[in-house]
Amino acid sequence: MTQQQPTTVEPMSTEMQDCVNACMSCHGVCEETMSSCLQMGGQAQMPIMRTLMDCAEMTRMCADMMMRRSPLANEMCMMCAQACDMCAEACMSLPDDDRMMRCAESCRRCSEMCRAMAGATM
Numbered sequence: 001m002t003q004q005q006p007t008t009v010e011p012m013s014t015e016m017q018d019c020v021n022a023c024m025s026c027h028g029v030c031e032e033t034m035s036s037c038l039q040m041g042g043q044a045q046m047p048i049m050r051t052l053m054d055c056a057e058m059t060r061m062c063a064d065m066m067m068r069r070s071p072l073a074n075e076m077c078m079m080c081a082q083a084c085d086m087c088a089e090a091c092m093s094l095p096d097d098d099r100m101m102r103c104a105e106s107c108r109r110c111s112e113m114c115r116a117m118a119g120a121t122m
Contacts, residue, residue, distance in 0.1 A: 016066055018113060019117045022106075022110040023066075024063050025106055025109075026055065026106045026109070026110035027059040030056035030059065031056050032103075033052055036099050051087045054087070055086070055087035058080045059084070061076065074117070074118050077115070077118040081110075081111040081114040081118065082111075085107070088103075088105075088107035091104035
């Protein structure tokens with residue numbers, strides 16, 4: 001079933017703006033963490049790199065969809081939350097790395113906000 005786009009765009013709610021900000025922040029942290037992983041090198045980093053890439057792309061796309069009030073934004077928020085959960089778990093596999101721990105924290109915060117938005121009416 002396809003939802004219709006509203007004919008007028010209401011101002012973004014505080015909750016939605018906070019979620020967009022969390023997504024964009026998480027996107028940036030994942031990109032920075034990928035750069036750090038590339039500098040470290042090694043095959044062991046590849047599974048983490050894939051997860052970071054997925055999370056970075058999902059968070060950016062999720063923020064974009066919320067900002068344009070896409071009828072698919074709720075579903076995207078749920079998928080984004082799942083990507084963030086996976087990324088946080090991958091980052092936690094390197095608990096001695098401060099950058100990975102910051103990334104995991106950002107991913108968890110984004111996941112919580114996206115789950116809340118997934119249940120909201122966009």
